[in-house]
Amino acid sequence: MQRHNPDGFDTLAIHAGQEPDPLTGAVIPPIYQVSTYKQDGVGGLRSGYEYSRTANPTRRALEECLVALEGGTQALAFASGMAAEDALLRTACAPGDHVLIPHDAYGGTYRLIDKVLQPWGLSYQPVPVSDPAAVREALASRPARLVWAETPTNPLLSIADISVLAQIAHDSGALLVVDNTFASPYLQQPLALGADVVVHSTTKYLGGHSDVLGGALVIADAGLGDRLAFHQNATGAVAGPFDSWLTLRGIKTLGVRMDRHCGSAARVADMLVSHPAVAEVLYPGLATHPGHEVAVKQMHGFGGIVSFRVRGGEAEAVAICGRTRLFTLGESLGGVESLIEHPGRMTHASVSGSALEVPGDLVRLSVGLETCDDLLEDLRSALG
Ligand SMILES: *Cc1c(COP(=O)(O)O)cnc(C)c1O
Numbered sequence: 001m002q003r004h005n006p007d008g009f010d011t012l013a014i015h016a017g018q019e020p021d022p023l024t025g026a027v028i029p030p031i032y033q034v035s036t037y038k039q040d041g042v043g044g045l046r047s048g049y050e051y052s053r054t055a056n057p058t059r060r061a062l063e064e065c066l067v068a069l070e071g072g073t074q075a076l077a078f079a080s081g082m083a084a085e086d087a088l089l090r091t092a093c094a095p096g097d098h099v100l101i102p103h104d105a106y107g108g109t110y111r112l113i114d115k116v117l118q119p120w121g122l123s124y125q126p127v128p129v130s131d132p133a134a135v136r137e138a139l140a141s142r143p144a145r146l147v148w149a150e151t152p153t154n155p156l157l158s159i160a161d162i163s164v165l166a167q168i169a170h171d172s173g174a175l176l177v178v179d180n181t182f183a184s185p186y187l188q189q190p191l192a193l194g195a196d197v198v199v200h201s202t203t204k205y206l207g208g209h210s211d212v213l214g215g216a217l218v219i220a221d222a223g224l225g226d227r228l229a230f231h232q233n234a235t236g237a238v239a240g241p242f243d244s245w246l247t248l249r250g251i252k253t254l255g256v257r258m259d260r261h262c263g264s265a266a267r268v269a270d271m272l273v274s275h276p277a278v279a280e281v282l283y284p285g286l287a288t289h290p291g292h293e294v295a296v297k298q299m300h301g302f303g304g305i306v307s308f309r310v311r312g313g314e315a316e317a318v319a320i321c322g323r324t325r326l327f328t329l330g331e332s333l334g335g336v337e338s339l340i341e342h343p344g345r346m347t348h349a350s351v352s353g354s355a356l357e358v359p360g361d362l363v364r365l366s367v368g369l370e371t372c373d374d375l376l377e378d379l380r381s382a383l384g
Helices: 009-015 057-070 081-092 107-120 132-141 162-171 222-235 241-251 254-273 292-298 313-321 372-383
Strands: 074-078 098-102 123-127 146-150 175-179 197-201 215-219 278-282 305-310 339-341 362-366
Touching: 009 057, 009 254, 057 074, 057 215, 057 241, 074 081, 074 222, 081 107, 081 175, 081 197, 081 215, 081 222, 098 107, 098 132, 107 123, 123 132, 132 162, 146 162, 162 175, 215 222, 254 278, 254 305, 254 372, 305 313, 313 339, 313 362
Parallel strands: 098 123, 098 146, 146 175, 175 197
Antiparallel strands: 074 215, 197 215, 278 305, 305 362, 339 362
16 A cells, blocks of 8 residues: 555544455454465465565564554564664665764664664764754765655754755755654655655554564665565564564554644643753644744644753652653553653663763653543652
8 A cells, every 4th residue: 555545544444454364354464373384286375475474474573563554665563673773774775884973873773783783884974963064064074875754753852854954965965864763654754855765663553562572664766675585584584473463453543542642741841841851842742942933833632741950950850760650660651651761771772872872861651541630640740
């Protein structure tokens, strides 16, 4: 299914790639927990399946749904977001190539590029991708194979203008990759804005229930899609059938969940703005956020993550993380349950001491789907 599908987003989330099972009429795609497929004579494949590393019907259902939601030519489901990123970087780039990454990239992305792919031969430069002039300047001084963007970023919630970045990247012959994990395709569709590849940690909003790990790539260009499919089959970090099934189940409610995440996060942000213990609130929905106008232009809502800096410094930020009752102290985000964390010591510990270090007084919230008044009360009492 291609970009201009007449069905609405929620219809696609529930039905794309998920026709009732032809054999039984089961309305949900079965979990094809299988490694290999009977051939009717050598090479006589039924529906093209030969071995589940290459293709599996449950994984295929998830991939078809993702293509419909992001609007590309091909999607590939991986065992984790990091596996998807690794496959993409080692397919789109070769040793000796250069890439630009956000100066506030997700810590795991930075670790993969700095600690694994740099020794392999990839060089990189962190740039503020929310500043198009900085990206243009970096590309002018050294051409890059690809520009990696995240918007909103994890955990600082900065916003990059996807269509402007696509123009700049393409003018210099680079690909634009957008990690769309924070927004999800419900709020933002980077391929329609000119990006070449969308990356997801489906572990987060797409899965939505903190019960499965997964990653995905959605690719605009069919040729690059084929190269990535080849690489995925050759290296093997595929999503398993049950994980694919759980992710598909999560996706069915993505729209309704995101609406509630956005509504509750906006209320949480407003409460924090007026709280005396809070020095600064980072949420793209706030009119004072430097990326607000771009977010209004390219997103259909501002997401469920709110970060804030506390007046009491790092010690107080850490203490607040230990004082909530409903916000569970833990890494990850995007599930139905609210989470709180200290990025400097938890999710982003791997960037400490680097150009990507995050402030010690920063707290990140993943605002879940609990009764919002309860969440506000929990935060007020934790802030003291
Ligand atoms: C979690 C996350 C990833 C990594 O995904 P995993 O599923 O944990 O491997 C990549 N990008 C962003 C923005 C993330 O939040």
